[in-house]
Amino acid sequence: MPFVYLLVLLGLVVSDQALKFYVFYNIPSLGNQELLPGIISMTNIRNTGAAWSMLEGKMYFFYLITAVAVIVLLYLFFKAEKNQYLYRFSLLFLLAGTLGNAIDRFTRQFVIDMFNLEFMNFPIFNLADTYITIGVILLILWLFRSTAGEKNK
Numbered sequence: 001m002p003f004v005y006l007l008v009l010l011g012l013v014v015s016d017q018a019l020k021f022y023v024f025y026n027i028p029s030l031g032n033q034e035l036l037p038g039i040i041s042m043t044n045i046r047n048t049g050a051a052w053s054m055l056e057g058k059m060y061f062f063y064l065i066t067a068v069a070v071i072v073l074l075y076l077f078f079k080a081e082k083n084q085y086l087y088r089f090s091l092l093f094l095l096a097g098t099l100g101n102a103i104d105r106f107t108r109q110f111v112i113d114m115f116n117l118e119f120m121n122f123p124i125f126n127l128a129d130t131y132i133t134i135g136v137i138l139l140i141l142w143l144f145r146s147t148a149g150e151k152n153k
Contacts, residue, residue: 005077005088005092008089008092008096009092009095009096009099012092012093012096012097012100012131013096013099013100013103015127016096016097016100016126016128016131017100017103019114019126019127020100020104020112020114020126020127023042023044023112023114024044024112027042027043027044027114028044029044029045029046030044030045031043031044032116037118038118038119039117039119040115040116041116041118042114042115042116043113043114043116043124044112044114045112045113045114045124046110046112046113047110047112047113047124048109048110048111059105059109062105063105063106066098066101066102066105069094069098070095070098070099070102073091073094073095074095076091077091077092077095084142086138086141086142086145087138087139087142087146089138090135090136090137090139090141090142091135091139092135093132093134093135093138094131094132094135094136094139095135096128096131096135097129097130097131097132097133097135098128098132099128100126100128100131101126101128101129111128112126113125113126113129114126115127
């Protein structure tokens with residue numbers, strides 16, 4: 001993995017874990033800390049499931065899915081052409097999010113979620129979830145771009 005990609009990956013995972021560390025030790029369980037009143041707050045939720053607490057408590061399933069996801073993402077990353085920067089960064093964000101939540105699952109048996117959007121009814125999420133969302137958006141952009149490029153050929 002080229003050095004810059006490794007630095008970005010490490011920076012993303014360390015940022016996720018640092019924020020989770022802060023929340024775990026500074027906000028009581030189910031406690032609340034306003035960031036932007038009426039817009040977003042931080043809370044300390046311990047999630048033993050996936051998004052929206054689906055499959056709650058199915059840790060062995062998550063261990064298996066995580067291992068498969070990491071292997072597939074690394075394979076796709078290394079197989080990608082060197083000039084496919086958008087594609088490679090999409091995979092990098094997906095990998096960072098997967099690893100960030102995996103560290104929680106393997107070390108704590110739950111994932112720390114903290115961001116609460118107060119202006120709408122939306123599940124509480126964490127930084128790793130945001131990385132996964134960014135990765136999906138970048139992947140969709142890359143697909144549109146590569147598909148448009150093929151049509152022009």
